[in-house]
Amino acid sequence: MNSQNYDITASSVWDALQRLAEAAPGIRISDLIQQDQDRVDNYSLESAGLFLDYSKNLVTDQVMELLLELVAESPLEDQREKLFTGEKINITEQRPVLHTALRASSARLQQDGLDRSSELIAGQKLRIKALSDQIRSRAWLGSTGKPVTDIVNLGIGGSDLGPKLACEALKEFSHERINCHFVSNVDGESIHSTLKMLEPETTLVMVSSKTFTTQETLLNAQTAARWFEQRLGLVNAYASPHFIGVTASRQNAIKLGIKEGNILEFWDWVGGRYSLWSTIGLSVAICIGYDNFERMLAGAQQMDIHFRESPARENMPVILALLGVWYSNFLAAESHAVIPYCERMLSLPSYLQQLDMESNGKGVTLDNKPVNCSTGPIIWGQTGTSGQHSFFQLLHQGTHLIPIDFIGLLGDDLSSPEHHRVLMVNMLAQSAALMSGKQDSALPLYRNYPGNKPSNVLLMEKLTPETFGALIALYEHKVFVQGCLWNINSFDQWGVELGKALANSLLEGDTELDRSTSGLMEKLDACLGSVGN
Ligand code: F6P
Numbered sequence: 001m002n003s004q005n006y007d008i009t010a011s012s013v014w015d016a017l018q019r020l021a022e023a024a025p026g027i028r029i030s031d032l033i034q035q036d037q038d039r040v041d042n043y044s045l046e047s048a049g050l051f052l053d054y055s056k057n058l059v060t061d062q063v064m065e066l067l068l069e070l071v072a073e074s075p076l077e078d079q080r081e082k083l084f085t086g087e088k089i090n091i092t093e094q095r096p097v098l099h100t101a102l103r104a105s106s107a108r109l110q111q112d113g114l115d116r117s118s119e120l121i122a123g124q125k126l127r128i129k130a131l132s133d134q135i136r137s138r139a140w141l142g143s144t145g146k147p148v149t150d151i152v153n154l155g156i157g158g159s160d161l162g163p164k165l166a167c168e169a170l171k172e173f174s175h176e177r178i179n180c181h182f183v184s185n186v187d188g189e190s191i192h193s194t195l196k197m198l199e200p201e202t203t204l205v206m207v208s209s210k211t212f213t214t215q216e217t218l219l220n221a222q223t224a225a226r227w228f229e230q231r232l233g234l235v236n237a238y239a240s241p242h243f244i245g246v247t248a249s250r251q252n253a254i255k256l257g258i259k260e261g262n263i264l265e266f267w268d269w270v271g272g273r274y275s276l277w278s279t280i281g282l283s284v285a286i287c288i289g290y291d292n293f294e295r296m297l298a299g300a301q302q303m304d305i306h307f308r309e310s311p312a313r314e315n316m317p318v319i320l321a322l323l324g325v326w327y328s329n330f331l332a333a334e335s336h337a338v339i340p341y342c343e344r345m346l347s348l349p350s351y352l353q354q355l356d357m358e359s360n361g362k363g364v365t366l367d368n369k370p371v372n373c374s375t376g377p378i379i380w381g382q383t384g385t386s387g388q389h390s391f392f393q394l395l396h397q398g399t400h401l402i403p404i405d406f407i408g409l410l411g412d413d414l415s416s417p418e419h420h421r422v423l424m425v426n427m428l429a430q431s432a433a434l435m436s437g438k439q440d441s442a443l444p445l446y447r448n449y450p451g452n453k454p455s456n457v458l459l460m461e462k463l464t465p466e467t468f469g470a471l472i473a474l475y476e477h478k479v480f481v482q483g484c485l486w487n488i489n490s491f492d493q494w495g496v497e498l499g500k501a502l503a504n505s506l507l508e509g510d511t512e513l514d515r516s517t518s519g520l521m522e523k524l525d526a527c528l529g530s531v532g533n
Pocket residue numbers: 156157158159208209210211212213214217272273358493496
């Protein structure tokens with residue numbers, strides 16, 4: 001099946017699932033587990049160093065079979081081949097979507113007819129390696145001849161979230177003498193307070209922006225350039241060894257003044273939110289070393305192979321996607337929580353918010369028609385156990401259906417067995433308690449816990465570059481599968497453009513405003529005057 005005129009809601013399987021959804025409130029997940037000796041085995045998958053137990057979901061075998069039928073009728077297989085072989089599946093921007101190529105072997109790329117991409121990728125990987133080695137070995141010198149000790153990544157969205165998450169999550173592998181800082185927001189406090197703790201002589205700024213037109217990143221870069229100029233007496237800091245540009249628009253980086261030799265490239269066929277694997281990952285390679293960066297790519301590649309080659313019922317991204325479709329489209333869940341029990345993955349929910357909500361927050365199909373069903377859910381989360389003491393109350397006794405992904409490590413060399421056991425036991429206890437609940441008619445209702453709250457448990461032995469890479473690729477593919485089922489373009493982000501354009505017009509002062517916004521603007525102008533205009 002191809003995506004032309006595909007409508008998931010038109011299938012007879014959709015109607016059958018709707019009928020089963022009506023019966024779902026009468027089903028207890030705990031009964032499903034108790035009654036079926038094989039359920040836990042049948043509802044578990046292992047791949048690329050990740051183990052998924054999805055037995056605690058509100059799905060019967062019949063529901064799973066129908067969901068699998070839904071996927072068989074969908075354009076997934078066709079679209080997946082197009083993804084891996086570089087067809088222009090991002091139709092509104094007329095671009096291929098080739099983040100998977102960034103982590104594929106050159107033999108695989110040649111098999112897929114992607115020889116040219118393979119060459120480009122190999123060339124930029126050499127540059128990531130050379131640059132990161134140079135910085136890590138203290139051979140990259142600032143304008144006064146001192147080695148760099150601090151790098152500051154200026155970028156936002158995909159040019160920030162992925163590298164920041166990877167550097168934090170893979171802290172165990174980070175260089176002791178090189179500190180990585182990330183500034184994304186245009187809130188001046190952020191860049192000012194970061195620069196305040198740094199020495200300009202030993203600081204390197206990486207301006208990371210696919211387009212090199214992003215207002216926030218360019219203003220932060222300008223502030224950093226002035227800081228270098230004032231503190232080091234430089235005439236044009238952009239052209240100094242204190243600036244590197246990472247971009248898909250070489251000419252825009254050159255226009256800003258960055259030296260040609262200090263520009264690393266990637267390409268328009270790498271989406272911003274999928275760019276961690278490209279030269280945008282330079283900060284990661286500097287932080288954890290190029291070999292570990294390669295290990296991260298290798299882990300993601302393993303997940304790519306699993307996704308491309310495994311049958312749907314054994315395919316981890318497909319199963320996660322189908323469960324999400326079941327909850328969103330049939331049981332009216334509006335959000336999905338991701339709770340990593342690992343403080344180093346604190347930024348994972350933010351990362352997944354962009355990945356999922358910028359990809360699948362769409363209301364129009366690939367055929368340019370309004371969608372007939374709800375699409376991407378609201379993604380949110382926090383680390384456990386911290387979340388247990390804030391929003392878990394709502395998960396246990398609130399009125400919303402919120403499926404959860406719990407993510408945990410079996411072992412953690414940065415923790416201690418005593419701490420780690422408490423952490424992990426808490427995670428397992430939460431997933432069990434949410435499922436079982438506790439009913440006691442002798443107690444008032446507020447002391448009763450309805451239970452039957454679904455969750456997945458994703459485990460990995462340790463948080464290594466490989467398992468981290470596989471985890472991120474798993475979510476990328478889950479989002480892709482859902483996009484195929486809903487027949488939307490998961491690779492554009494036109495919605496973001498309207499706000500950007502209005503902010504620019506407001507800054508220029510050349511737009512007609514509604515009375516509410518103009519009143520608020522007057523207050524701002526009265527306070528700030530024309531500063532920033
Ligand atoms: O505004 C959304 C967005 O285009 C994201 O998709 C992207 O990751 C981010 O802005 C940053 O864009 P750039 O890398 O071009 O600065």
